Amino acid sequence: MNSNIERKVPTELGTENVGKLIMQYAIPAIIAQTASSLYHMIDSIFIGHIPEVGALAISGLATTFPFMNLSAAFGAMVGVGGATQLSVRLGQRDYESAKTILGNLVTLNIIVGILFAGISLIFLDEVLIFFGASESTLPYARAFMEIILYGNIITHLYLGINAALRASGHPKQSMYATILTVCMNIILAPIFIYVLDWGIRGAAFATILSQCITLAWQIKLLSNPEELLHLQPGIYKLKGNIVKGILAIGMSPFFINVAACLVVIIINKGLRTYSSDGDIAIAAYGISNRIQFIFVMVVLGLTQGMQPIVGYNYGAKRHSRVKETLKLTIFWATIITTLGFVISEFIPGIVARAFTTEESLIEHSIKAMRIMSIFMPLIGFQLVTTNFFQSVGKVKKSIFLSLTRQMLLLIPLLVILPLFIGEDGVWYSMPISDVIAALLTVILLVQQFKEWKKENIEEQVKG
Amino acid sequence: MKRYIVSIGRQLGSGGKEIGEKLAKKLGISFYDKKLLEEAAKESGLDTATFEGADEKESDSFFSNIFALRHSVTSYFVGNENCMDSDKLFQIQSETIRNIADRESCIIIGRCSEYVLREHPNLISIFITADKEERIARIAMKEKVDSEKAKEMIERGDKERKSYHDYYSTTEWGMAHNYDLCINSSLLGIDNTVEFLFEYITHRLQ
Numbered sequence: 001m002n003s004n005i006e007r008k009v010p011t012e013l014g015t016e017n018v019g020k021l022i023m024q025y026a027i028p029a030i031i032a033q034t035a036s037s038l039y040h041m042i043d044s045i046f047i048g049h050i051p052e053v054g055a056l057a058i059s060g061l062a063t064t065f066p067f068m069n070l071s072a073a074f075g076a077m078v079g080v081g082g083a084t085q086l087s088v089r090l091g092q093r094d095y096e097s098a099k100t101i102l103g104n105l106v107t108l109n110i111i112v113g114i115l116f117a118g119i120s121l122i123f124l125d126e127v128l129i130f131f132g133a134s135e136s137t138l139p140y141a142r143a144f145m146e147i148i149l150y151g152n153i154i155t156h157l158y159l160g161i162n163a164a165l166r167a168s169g170h171p172k173q174s175m176y177a178t179i180l181t182v183c184m185n186i187i188l189a190p191i192f193i194y195v196l197d198w199g200i201r202g203a204a205f206a207t208i209l210s211q212c213i214t215l216a217w218q219i220k221l222l223s224n225p226e227e228l229l230h231l232q233p234g235i236y237k238l239k240g241n242i243v244k245g246i247l248a249i250g251m252s253p254f255f256i257n258v259a260a261c262l263v264v265i266i267i268n269k270g271l272r273t274y275s276s277d278g279d280i281a282i283a284a285y286g287i288s289n290r291i292q293f294i295f296v297m298v299v300l301g302l303t304q305g306m307q308p309i310v311g312y313n314y315g316a317k318r319h320s321r322v323k324e325t326l327k328l329t330i331f332w333a334t335i336i337t338t339l340g341f342v343i344s345e346f347i348p349g350i351v352a353r354a355f356t357t358e359e360s361l362i363e364h365s366i367k368a369m370r371i372m373s374i375f376m377p378l379i380g381f382q383l384v385t386t387n388f389f390q391s392v393g394k395v396k397k398s399i400f401l402s403l404t405r406q407m408l409l410l411i412p413l414l415v416i417l418p419l420f421i422g423e424d425g426v427w428y429s430m431p432i433s434d435v436i437a438a439l440l441t442v443i444l445l446v447q448q449f450k451e452w453k454k455e456n457i458e459e460q461v462k463g
Numbered sequence: 464m465k466r467y468i469v470s471i472g473r474q475l476g477s478g479g480k481e482i483g484e485k486l487a488k489k490l491g492i493s494f495y496d497k498k499l500l501e502e503a504a505k506e507s508g509l510d511t512a513t514f515e516g517a518d519e520k521e522s523d524s525f526f527s528n529i530f531a532l533r534h535s536v537t538s539y540f541v542g543n544e545n546c547m548d549s550d551k552l553f554q555i556q557s558e559t560i561r562n563i564a565d566r567e568s569c570i571i572i573g574r575c576s577e578y579v580l581r582e583h584p585n586l587i588s589i590f591i592t593a594d595k596e597e598r599i600a601r602i603a604m605k606e607k608v609d610s611e612k613a614k615e616m617i618e619r620g621d622k623e624r625k626s627y628h629d630y631y632s633t634t635e636w637g638m639a640h641n642y643d644l645c646i647n648s649s650l651l652g653i654d655n656t657v658e659f660l661f662e663y664i665t666h667r668l669q
Contacts, residue, residue, distance in 0.1 A: 011507065011508045013547075014508045084550070087550065088550055088553075088554075088630075088631065089633075091550070091553075091554040091557065092554075092557060092578070092579060092631075092632075094633065097633045241633075245630075307547065308547045310547075311547025311548065311551075312508075312509070312547050314513075315509040315510060315513035315547065315552075316508050316509045316510055316513070317510045317512075317513075391547070393516070
């Protein structure tokens with residue numbers, strides 16, 4: 001198992017067929033991405049079918065999304081920071097330092113997990129109302145969130161150790177852990193919700209219990225003393241320089257998640273202010289968002305497969321292969337988001353009915369899905385190109401493009417448009433921001449290729 | 464004679480490279496500075512310019528680190544261990560350093576080589592400093608800039624080397640206890656420093 005740690009130079013990235021490489025690198029990423037977003041979608045479907053209260057429960061659940069983002073922000077800060085450091089040390093076969101990083105990652109996860117849960121539980125009602133809950137949806141949001149927060153430490157440890165497993169040369173086990181958790185949740189959720197009649201609490205409990213079982217398995221895997229890197233006494237005491245290193249790297253995933261949380265809060269607040277029935281509007285957003293998210297996640301998995309291929313060939317100056325990879329990835333990404341577009345525009349009713357039986361919510365969700373997805377085919381291109389810029393080291397352009405779609409354009413639109421056209425303004429903000437972002441992306445991409453062409457000609461003249 | 468490696472860390476403008484070159488000639492062993500990058504490029508199939516782009520630079524500026532998608536939320540849930548980035552380049556380069564160390568005795572300049580080869584039985588690690596005025600004068604002459612500009616370059620260069628070194632190794636750049644020998648090249652001058660180091664290395668190898 002340890003042989004995976006020493007990763008060979010991936011020269012096949014420069015020679016093997018590009019289409020085959022994309023498949024090879026993208027499929028595991030797509031599976032893991034889809035698994036975790038399916039997980040949330042299935043939870044919503046189960047909760048939506050709780051008799052009598054379905055629509056209100058879905059709305060309450062939607063107000064917990066930003067909360068989950070915030071929790072992920074703190075978890076990712078420790079998890080990504082620790083895993084990145086771990087991977088650098090293992091690349092240097094520095095097992096002593098790697099052990100201490102693993103131990104510190106566990107300790108930090110526990111501290112951050114407890115602090116976040118403790119503070120959140122004290123101010124739970126205030127925070128949920130701030131995130132968009134109303135008097136009628138608050139009980140559901142609170143019931144769900146309470147269990148999730150009591151189990152917060154398990155969630156953080158499960159995700160943190162999974163990141164560590166991946167970084168320490170066990171990507172397969174880490175993927176199995178993700179799939180195992182999703183499957184258990186799908187089995188346990190209906191039992192807890194309907195059979196044991198625990199309602200929305202049952203969904204939360206199923207989530208935590210599945211993570212708990214997987215965590216036990218992960219700990220068993222990582223406790224094997226035959227592994228060079230394993231959990232052992234003496235590695236858990238926090239060390240200043242390691243904590244500093246983890247947090248320095250962890251800042252970036254932290255801010256990205258906080259930003260995501262902020263946008264959802266603004267959307268929920270907009271819907272609450274401008275809609276005649278805020279609870280139903282927020283629930284409709286919850287449903288449409290879940291659907292769009294799945295397609296976005298598949299594309300993000302695809303771009304993860306593209307990254308090493310583009311990165312390597314760009315570094316090897318094989319420009320034709322870089323271009324070929326980009327084209328092929330955009331092609332597949334567009335097919336995926338177009339599929340999402342077709343579903344949202346032509347059969348939104350079938351989708352909405354999967355989540356709820358309440359007619360007003362179905363109607364509202366159909367409207368939301370149709371508006372949100374108007375420019376969805378363009379999102380594939382936008383996401384791939386944003387990631388492409390990062391793969392070729394143009395980090396600032398990549399950050400700019402990523403921020404425009406999700407924040408720089410979206411937030412002002414969300415604030416201004418509803419002033420003129422009310423609730424519709426909230427919904428239309430999303431596709432408008434998508435289409436402007438896609439246009440900006442085209443401009444930057446064309447510019448970039450012109451720049452490269454010029455550099456190429458100059459090099460040829462010099463050579 | 465047994466195989467040995469001399470790793471030379473140095474402040475910008477301390478004459479470390481020149482000392483290394485002369486010392487290598489005197490010892491009759493190979494000298495690796497930028498040549499290391501060419502070799503790493505050859506082994507990996509990447510272009511030398513790619514390694515130069517990431518050579519002893521800070522891995523990320525503060526701004527790009529905050530919103531860098533490299534460590535994005537995706538890497539939390541799914542991971543990006545295949546990622547081709549500066550971490551990967553460093554790993555490839557380290558592999559090259561180890562291959563060279565397995566093959567021949569040599570002098571390696573910078574690139575955390577004293578950390579990468581920390582388990583090599585015959586590693587001799589040296590850190591070279593110089594008086595600030597002399598460093599400024601040397602850089603001003605070499606880069607054909609005025610002393611104001613040279614001073615700026617030195618300060619930035621030291622910061623970059625430190626941040627690169629401290630990110631990729633577990634020790635602190637330029638701290639005496641990380642090296643076998645630290646020496647100020649201004650005191651003896653380049654040639655006498657080479658003489659002195661030659662003596663030292665000969666003693667170490669006995």
